[in-house]
Amino acid sequence: MKISILGAGAMRTPLLLHGLLRSDLPISRVDLYDIDPDRLGRMLPILQAVAGSTPLLSAADPRSAMSGCDFVLASIRVGGMAARAHDEAVALQHGILGQETVGPAGFAKGLRTVPPLVEYARQLEEVAPEAYLINFSNPVGIVTQAVTMESRARIIGICDTPTELFEEVAAALGVPSRECYFDFLGLNHLGWLRQVYYRGLPRMAELLKQPERLYRAPFFTSEFLHQLGMLPSEYCYFYYHPQRAFEETIKAGRSRGAQLAQLNADLFARLAGGGEPLASYESYLNTRNSTYMATETGSTPHCNASTSALGAELTGYDKIALAVLRSLHFNLGHLIPLNVPNRGNVPELEYEDVVEVPCVVDSNGTHPVHVGALPEAIRALVVQMKDYERQTVRAALSGDRQQAVQALARNPLVPSVEVAESLLRGALPLRT
Secondary structure, eight states, rough: HHHHETTTTTTTTHHHHHHHSSSSSSOEEEEEEEEEEHHHHHHHHHHHHHEEEEEEEEEHHHHHHHTOOOOEOOOOOOOOHHHHHHHHHHHHHHHOOOOOTTTHHHHHHHHHHHHHHHHHHHHHHHTTSSEEEEEEEEEHHHHHHHHHHHHOHHHHHESHHHHHHHHHHHHTTSSSGEEEEEEEEEETTTTEEEEEETEEEEEEHHHOOOGGGSSOOOOHHHHHHHHHEEEEEEGGGHHHHHHHHHHHHHHHHHHHHHHHHHHHHHHHHHHHTOOOOHHHHHHHHHHHHHHHTTTHHHHOOOOTTTOTTTTSSSHHHHHHHHHHHHHHHHHHHHHEEEEOOOSSSTTOTTTTOOOEEEEETTTTEEOOOOOOOOHHHHHHHHHHHHHHHHHHHHHHHHHOOOHHHHHHHHHOOOHHHHHHHHHHTTOSSOOO
């Protein structure tokens, strides 16, 4: 089996390789491509240490990387971490939360990411039409929808946020997650767990009594969750409490993007100075993971230096990638939350809209489980957000400034067309 990684210079690529290459998948070759060969070169010592005896080939172009492959995993960041930090800073200057997948910064990232990933998908159609394109590239919902509309590539959008919530819920209940059924629906980074069943019995009521055991940071109060009657995924925090997230980020003195840019620079400096690749990467991951969401929530980071981020237990990013590939390759029929076309599943949304719902995954692809109508408490937000995503796809594909303004103004975190105009004028790019 040949796999290809686009955006292989990404900081989480070693995690991805670690999970895949220690599995029972018959991977014989991995081709790496990054538009920034210097960055990929700096990551290679870590990647080679993780890969062991599996051949890693650095491809000169995406077409050769994808040629003859079985799976392409795409995690591209156009403009690098500097672009994220810039976008978040522009949003904060306008009094709006700066976060890479939501609000103005998420919009800018979508504009930059859609055109190249659509082009990669079209090339994949030519060189490996039967391959699956597994997309991690944020904003996952927008990017996956664009590729679905503009190509015939077999794309699946994946994100670890829902499965991380499922694990937290199972742990709070004290039961194995594999024996639970999670009734989840929504959009990428805007999803809700309506109910969880264990051995046929609903357990949501007892979960709502102990929300402090469910989330990695103080996102929601017990009173709020009781009133909602569901468990939002953690990114819903930015929509329910945007002012708090903005104020906490201002208090922190820099956005998450700026923080990660510094962490990345520190890692590369350590490697350039002769630091042992895996130990340096482990230290980087522990710091990165311990500070997750701390900036936006004002919570205290909890770093456990003894924890092995590349240990035997897979979590998050690498865990869901492995689950999807194994279920496709071995025809397992596992139930996994994924970003796939709606096809009438959620009646309030359009047929081709990409939604995030549980899917049965086997060798024939993804088969979404019917989730039905949106609960009234979230309907207006989801419908508005999906309209914004559709408009953002159109703006990204056309490069039209007026379409971009109208799309950004539709974002739930942008208060008006005037603010959208100012944001675009202020430096959110239409094209790179």
